[in-house]
Amino acid sequence: MWASERTAVAGPRVVGTASRVLYETLAGVFASLGFDALGDEVFRDLVIARLVEPTSILDTGRVLVDLGVTPASEKTMRRTLLRAQRDGHRDRLAGLCFTHAQASGDVSLCLYDVTTLYFEAENEDDLRKVGYSKERRVDPQIVVGLLVDRYGFPLEIGCYAGNKAETATILPIVRQFKARHGLENLVGDEWSRVLSSRERGHISAQDQRSRWRRATAA
Structure with missing residues (x-):
């Protein structure tokens, strides 16, 4: 061709x-x-x-x-x-997360952190409330707490009303975690408050552990 x-x-x-x-x-x-x-x-x-x-x-x-x-x-x-x-998928997933963390992670130390999620809505309801916002927003929001192992793997999550103080969420979620898995002793630190307090020398690590055990056992 x-x-x-x-x-x-x-x-x-x-x-x-x-x-x-x-x-x-x-x-x-x-x-x-x-x-x-x-x-x-x-x-x-x-x-x-x-x-x-x-x-x-x-x-x-x-x-x-x-x-x-x-x-x-x-x-x-x-x-x-x-x-x-x-x-109850959340409960089942929490159990699966704990099983995985026991096998592949380290649950000897748990860490806790809190964030807020806001909604572009004008009206509040029982959960979405105007509360403290690091971004200084005035929108209704919810407070979400997450408990993780020392490597950051999630173990327990909680959702609270947007006007609930962050410090008031840690003990409920820890007690929930302990009850779910039948745990007795748990040592933890709240990232933003406890660690900074220890760094400033306000409380010792030993004192913090003692306070933590007393609080979570209540």
Whole structure:
């Protein structure tokens, strides 16, 4: 065939893309933590989508499609969230986290930190309250407390009214953690307050441990 008679070949056309490797990696981590014991694939996909791109339920399907996964319907997603709350997924996940931390982490020392999450809403309710905000916001907010092992692996989470003092959340979550796992002794430090107090020499480590044990045993 003469060069002049050759037919030009059209360039390649991209018909779709998918971050399948990312999805499979996160699904593998989910399983390695023991969370697949929940036996809830839709819940797993909702967790993965939330990690990749926090968005609304309506938009979660798009995120999963971008990951190369066929998403469940919006109604199924909403039913899954209701079922997760009804069936106590949080309690089961807390147990799985503790099991994983015992096997792969170190629960001899637990640390605690608190943050606030605000809502762009005008009205308060029983949970979303205007309270102290480091960003000086006046929006309703909630207080979230997280207990972790010495390596930062989550063990227990708590949610409190937005006007609750941060220091008033630590003992309830520690008692909840101890009761859940049948623990007697627990040594912990509140990152922002206790550690800074010890650094300034206001209290010794031994005094802090004694105060902590008395408080959590109450």
